[in-house]
Amino acid sequence: MLVAAISAMASQHVSGDEIAYKSLGMGWMTDDMITDLLDWQPVTYQVEIQQAEDDSPLYRVIAPYGAAFAAAVEEVNGKVLTPDQYDSEGTRFIDIDATDPDDVIFHKTLTGFDIGAGEVFIGVNSRLNVTFADGVFRAPVLGIAVGIDDSAIAANRRGKFRIVLPGVALNDFDMTLEPVSHCLTDRTFRGNLTVGADVAEVRYGVFADAFEDEMLSYVEAVADGGQVFSPRGDFSYEMGDEPKETMVAVALDERGNQVGYAWCTYYYIDEDPDGWTDCGTAEFTDGFLQDLISNIPSQTTQCMLQQSKAESGRYRLVDPYAGIKEYDALSGKHKDHHHYIYINACYPECIYIEESPIGMESGEYGLMRVSSFVNYFLKAGYDIEECAELEYGAIVEDGVMTFPEESLIFSMLKFSDGDWYTADSNCVTAVKLPEGFSFTSGVESISVDTAGEGQAEYYDLQGVKVGKPQPGRLYIKRQGGKASKEIAY
Numbered sequence: 001m002l003v004a005a006i007s008a009m010a011s012q013h014v015s016g017d018e019i020a021y022k023s024l025g026m027g028w029m030t031d032d033m034i035t036d037l038l039d040w041q042p043v044t045y046q047v048e049i050q051q052a053e054d055d056s057p058l059y060r061v062i063a064p065y066g067a068a069f070a071a072a073v074e075e076v077n078g079k080v081l082t083p084d085q086y087d088s089e090g091t092r093f094i095d096i097d098a099t100d101p102d103d104v105i106f107h108k109t110l111t112g113f114d115i116g117a118g119e120v121f122i123g124v125n126s127r128l129n130v131t132f133a134d135g136v137f138r139a140p141v142l143g144i145a146v147g148i149d150d151s152a153i154a155a156n157r158r159g160k161f162r163i164v165l166p167g168v169a170l171n172d173f174d175m176t177l178e179p180v181s182h183c184l185t186d187r188t189f190r191g192n193l194t195v196g197a198d199v200a201e202v203r204y205g206v207f208a209d210a211f212e213d214e215m216l217s218y219v220e221a222v223a224d225g226g227q228v229f230s231p232r233g234d235f236s237y238e239m240g241d242e243p244k245e246t247m248v249a250v251a252l253d254e255r256g257n258q259v260g261y262a263w264c265t266y267y268y269i270d271e272d273p274d275g276w277t278d279c280g281t282a283e284f285t286d287g288f289l290q291d292l293i294s295n296i297p298s299q300t301t302q303c304m305l306q307q308s309k310a311e312s313g314r315y316r317l318v319d320p321y322a323g324i325k326e327y328d329a330l331s332g333k334h335k336d337h338h339h340y341i342y343i344n345a346c347y348p349e350c351i352y353i354e355e356s357p358i359g360m361e362s363g364e365y366g367l368m369r370v371s372s373f374v375n376y377f378l379k380a381g382y383d384i385e386e387c388a389e390l391e392y393g394a395i396v397e398d399g400v401m402t403f404p405e406e407s408l409i410f411s412m413l414k415f416s417d418g419d420w421y422t423a424d425s426n427c428v429t430a431v432k433l434p435e436g437f438s439f440t441s442g443v444e445s446i447s448v449d450t451a452g453e454g455q456a457e458y459y460d461l462q463g464v465k466v467g468k469p470q471p472g473r474l475y476i477k478r479q480g481g482k483a484s485k486e487i488a489y
Contacts, residue, residue, distance in 0.1 A: 021050035021060050025166035029064055032160040033122045033146040034113055037153070039416050040079065042160040043072035049165055057098040057132075061163060063090035065111040078364075087112025094122075096137065096163075104130040104137060118148040122155070135168035141216060141258070157216070157417075159258055172196030175251045177262035182367045182413070183269050183357060185337055189237045191264060193229070193249065200254040204229040208242040209379065212265060212411075212418030215248070219261045222250045243268045244355065265367075265413055267357050269337055276306040276316070280434025284320040284341070287429035288370050288410050289327075292362070296326045298428045305434055313346030314354075315439075317431065321358050330360035330368070341370060343394075343401075343431075345439040347384045350374060350393035351401070353408065366414030373407055376420060396439060401431040455479070 027049040032042040048062040067088060070081045092112040097105045108123040124130055128143035139161045142154035155161075164170055173196045180190040195202060203226030207218055229249055239245045244267050251260040270276075282305040290298055301320055308314040320341050321327055339359030345351045352374035360368045374387045387393065392407040403424065410423035423429075433439075456479040458466045 019058055020053040022053050024049050024051050027061075027166045027168070028162075028164040028170050029061060030160050030162045031065075031069065032158050033144055033155040034065065034111065034120055035073070035077070036155040036157045037120065037146050038115075040073065040077040042158055043069065043076045044170070045069055045072040047163075049163070057101070059096040059098060059165075061094040061096065063087055063092060064094050065092060065113045066090045069113075081115075085113065085115050098132040098137070101132040102129060104132050106130075120146060120148055121152075122146050123152075135165040136171075137163040138257075141219070159260060171198040171253070171259075173198055173251055173253065173259040175199060175202070175249065175260045175262050177247065177249050177264050179264050179266055182264075182266050183337055183339070183359070184239065184266055185269050185271050187239045187268055189239050189245070189247065189266050190234070191237075191247070192234050193232060193262075195232055195251065196260075198253065199251040199259065201252045201256075202229045202249050203227060203252065204247060204249045206237070206239075207246045207248065208240060209244050210246040210265070211379065212246065212263070212413065213416070213420065215263060215417045218246070218248045218263070219250055219258075222248050222261075223252070223258045226250060239266070239268060243270075265418065269339070269357075271338060275309055277309060279305040279307050279315070279437055281305070282317060282434055283432035284317055285428060285430040285432075286321070287424035287426055288358075288408065289368075290428070291423060291425050292410070298426075299324050299326065305431075305437070311346065313344065315343040315345060316340040317343070319359075321360060327360060330362060344375075347388070348440050350384055350388035351396065351439060352387070352393055353403075362412055364414060365412040367412065369411045369413070370423070371409050371411070371420065372403070373409060376409060396433075399433045399435070399437070401433060403427070403429055 025048070026046045028044060029047045030042055030044040035042050045068040047064055047066075047068060050060040050062065052058040065087045067086075067090070070086045070088070073079050073081060089112075092110060094106050094109050105124055108121050111120050111122060113120045123145050124139075124143075128140050130137060130139045130143060139156050141156055141159045144154070144156045144161055145152040146155040147153060160173075174194070175196060176192075176194045178192045180192075193202070203222050205218065205222040205226045210218060226248075237247070244265065246263055246265045248263045249261060250258055253259045281302050283300060283302055285298060285300045287298055289296070301323060303320045303322075304318040306316050306318060308316075318340060319338055321339065337359075339357060341356045341358065342354035343351065344354050353370060353372040354375050355369060355371040357367055357369050362368060372392065373390075374384075374392050377387050377390070377392075378384065392404060394401045394403050405427055406422050408422070408424040408429060409420040411418055411420045456477055458469045458477055
């Protein structure tokens with residue numbers, strides 16, 4: 001989220017160079033700005049805090065991104081900073097004006113942090129307020145700006161920023177939500193919730209087929225109206241009928257303020273062999289991972305192509321990443337169940353890959369997933385015909401399915417809140433279909449009635465069968481071997 005340049009507001013505040021300060025001792029700072037910019041976990045560390053000698057509410061944080069910050073980054077995130085990448089000399093500081101405790105100001109402040117793109121600055125985002133109460137400076141989510149040169153983004157995405165004065169207790173608002181597995185074969189999600197001692201209440205919500213990159217909107221909804229979540233430690237939860245859910249937990253302090261959140265996405269893996277028909281052996285060539293793992297050449301495997309009995313326009317490749325020794329380290333946690341790449345061919349003019357967990361995890365970045373822009377656009381509200389006009393659908397020629405440039409996307413659950421990125425930059429992803437197989441014949445077999453007109457069947461514009469059409473909505477009607485678009489009445 002881009003934000004406007006931080007306003008100077010110098011006329012409203014006294015320059016720090018004209019103020020004499022006294023040391024209050026060692027306090028604490030939690031950074032959710034620079035770590036947010038780099039998609040690292042927030043870090044908490046000790047800093048010296050000073051106050052104006054006349055006891056006015058003007059404060060100074062000494063070396064906020066100095067040696068203590070670098071040590072915390074290494075401990076929490078495993079990133080080793082060289083002395084030229086942070087304020088190793090301890091010359092930087094943050095001047096804070098708390099004259100109005102409900103609208104605390106600190107100006108655009110250079111941090112001494114630079115890993116090659118330019119020195120990073122932080123400052124108060126003027127649209128939202130930093131507050132000061134009980135010896136603690138806090139900011140709302142996205143209430144602080146961080147940037148380089150003239151560009152800035154709203155930070156404090158996890159809501160962890162705080163500066164705690166010396167002598168004030170450092171509250172424990174930590175919260176983690178860890179799954180036993182992101183892949184479920186029995187629709188029972190099992191997880192573990194750990195909560196800091198100073199979290200007064202946890203609220204939660206469960207969202208089907210969520211966009212994880214819009215997580216902050218789910219967090220806000222849960223904070224405002226979520227249900228109280230009482231379990232601590234191990235718990236289980238029965239998921240609904242959708243193949244994907246996201247559980248969001250929000251931590252509140254004793255005043256009802258949001259002090260943290262955690263979330264977890266999990267998938268139901270359909271292991272029922274009776275629901276799918278084998279179509280034959282396909283050959284899958286992977287191009288999704290080449291931008292991520294550049295030292296491993298594109299891999300080709302043989303795998304079974306299956307057709308859904310319930311929705312005969314849907315197909316899946318069975319374990320397309322299995323048996324690739326170069327990926328063994330990534331797939332170790334998922335070898336006790338199958339994984340699939342789902343292909344939707346319900347609308348032959350726009351065949352696409354559905355969101356599919358592939359059974360591999362990349363260390364700190366979590367579960368890997370593949371999908372396509374068509375699937376993303378459909379979830380965002382486009383219909384299949386609009387997607388077809390974008391020409392992002394797969395191309396099937398001579399029994400081989402390939403994909404247009406920039407039509408495939410890739411995500412890791414713990415990287416940038418699960419955001420999706422364009423994949424297959426070399427356009428090598430391909431599926432060589434089984435000998436004699438045709439998606440078109442499979443789709444046409446959905447409801448062909450050779451005995452007569454037969455009963456009409458309805459499908460939404462994504463090709464998913466609908467039991468009871470809703471009046472006023474457009475559907476694909478199939479009857480007697482013919483298909484047409486009709487508005488239900």
